[in-house]
Amino acid sequence: MADFETILYDVADGIATITLNRPDKLNAFTAQMMAEMIRAFDLSDAEDAVRAVIVTGAGRGFCAGADLSAGGSTFDRTGRQDDIREEGRVGDVIRDGGGRLTLRIFDSLKPVIAACNGPAVGVGVTMQLAMDIRLASSAARYGFVFARRGLNPEAASSWFLPHLVGVQTALEWCYTGRVFPASEAKEKGLVRSIHEPDDLLPAARALAREIADNAAPVSVAITRQLIWRMAGAQHPMDAHMADSRAIQARGAQRDVREGVEAFLGKRAARFPDKVSHDLPDIWSQWTAPEFR
Numbered sequence: 134m135a136d137f138e139t140i141l142y143d144v145a146d147g148i149a150t151i152t153l154n155r156p157d158k159l160n161a162f163t164a165q166m167m168a169e170m171i172r173a174f175d176l177s178d179a180e181d182a183v184r185a186v187i188v189t190g191a192g193r194g195f196c197a198g199a200d201l202s203a204g205g206s207t208f209d210r211t212g213r214q215d216d217i218r219e220e221g222r223v224g225d226v227i228r229d230g231g232g233r234l235t236l237r238i239f240d241s242l243k244p245v246i247a248a249c250n251g252p253a254v255g256v257g258v259t260m261q262l263a264m265d266i267r268l269a270s271s272a273a274r275y276g277f278v279f280a281r282r283g284l285n286p287e288a289a290s291s292w293f294l295p296h297l298v299g300v301q302t303a304l305e306w307c308y309t310g311r312v313f314p315a316s317e318a319k320e321k322g323l324v325r326s327i328h329e330p331d332d333l334l335p336a337a338r339a340l341a342r343e344i345a346d347n348a349a350p351v352s353v354a355i356t357r358q359l360i361w362r363m364a365g366a367q368h369p370m371d372a373h374m375a376d377s378r379a380i381q382a383r384g385a386q387r388d389v390r391e392g393v394e395a396f397l398g399k400r401a402a403r404f405p406d407k408v409s410h411d412l413p414d415i416w417s418q419w420t421a422p423e424f425r
Contacts, residue, residue: 135176139166141191142173147184147345148338149177149243156192161200162256167230170260171237178242181407184345184353186241187337188264189248195273198255231256231288238263239289239361242354242408244344248337249273250330254312259286262293265357266340269315269324270333276312296364298322349388349404351411355379358416375415382413 135142141152151173153160160166177183190196238245238260247267254276261267277294279286286294286307294303298321306313318324328336344353359379363372383389388406395402 135172137169137173139163140169140173142176144180144183146342147182148341149173149180149183149186151177151186151188153188153190153196156190156194158200159194159197159252160190160192160257161197162231162260163200164230167234170234174237174241179409181350181409183243184350185341186243186245187248187334187341188245188261189334189337190250190253192251193272194251194257195249195253196255196257196260197252198257198278229287231259231290234260235263235288235290235293241357242412243350244341244353244357246337246341248333249275249315249324250333252276252312254278255282256288259288259290259293262288262290262297267318267324268333268337268340269318269327270330271315271327272330273315273318273324273327274312275315275318275323276310277306278310278312280307281310292365347402349392349402349406350408351386351388351404351406351413352383354408354412355383355415362416378415379413382415386411386413 137154139153139155141150141154143150143152151170153166153170155161155163155166174186177186234256244266245264247261247264249261249267249269251270251272252274253261254274255278258275258277277286277290294307298306302321315324315327319327326336359372359375363375366372386406388404388411391404392402
């Protein structure tokens, strides 16, 4: 098992759980947490036993946003250029850590479920935007508080948030920077469901279990990438071509034969293909942007 300091990473029954683990700081986000979360998603992608990922927080909060212990200089990179790792810079632009995390989540080959157990503001909420399904505790609170700190939205949230809730709601939340309850997040489509605190993780695990027990993992990996990537496509023909490449590739693989025969035989399917070995390359035409 991986050795982490700011998160916990656990795999049980095909479900990986990533727990933000700085409860005394309301799981405030640091560069170390960013690096450890990215590493955890590398692990979940590499492990065929992992069929779904749940992200939650330890203690009473999900994530209170960036750690502000450095005070007013927290976001000033000019005086600490030597601390920026090489992959965190593109030309003269230093990439924000939240965006590096959300782009890694965007590339995940496993479905990602957010189980938001408490307050989630700043990067605490923007990191969830790249997750596939968001469940909230009744104790959860959300806030895109950047303008109240003199900042702008980060973590690629200017792309993710309007896709989820529309431009008008995205702008209102970001303009005002107010903290709002889980009920408003559900009403506007940010979260899928609200649960009592003790019921949150069981609900997330039940959803992950439904995916793990019934769906072919290679099909899930392809589906995740198709739907996220096609959200930014310029024409439905782009989706049609990607779909067609995937159908052509999958039709010749073992999973499809097993899935059809299991359906006809009225039995549970036992899908043999593995994400690590059998994932067809259907998106090589999508060259990663230089900024990624």
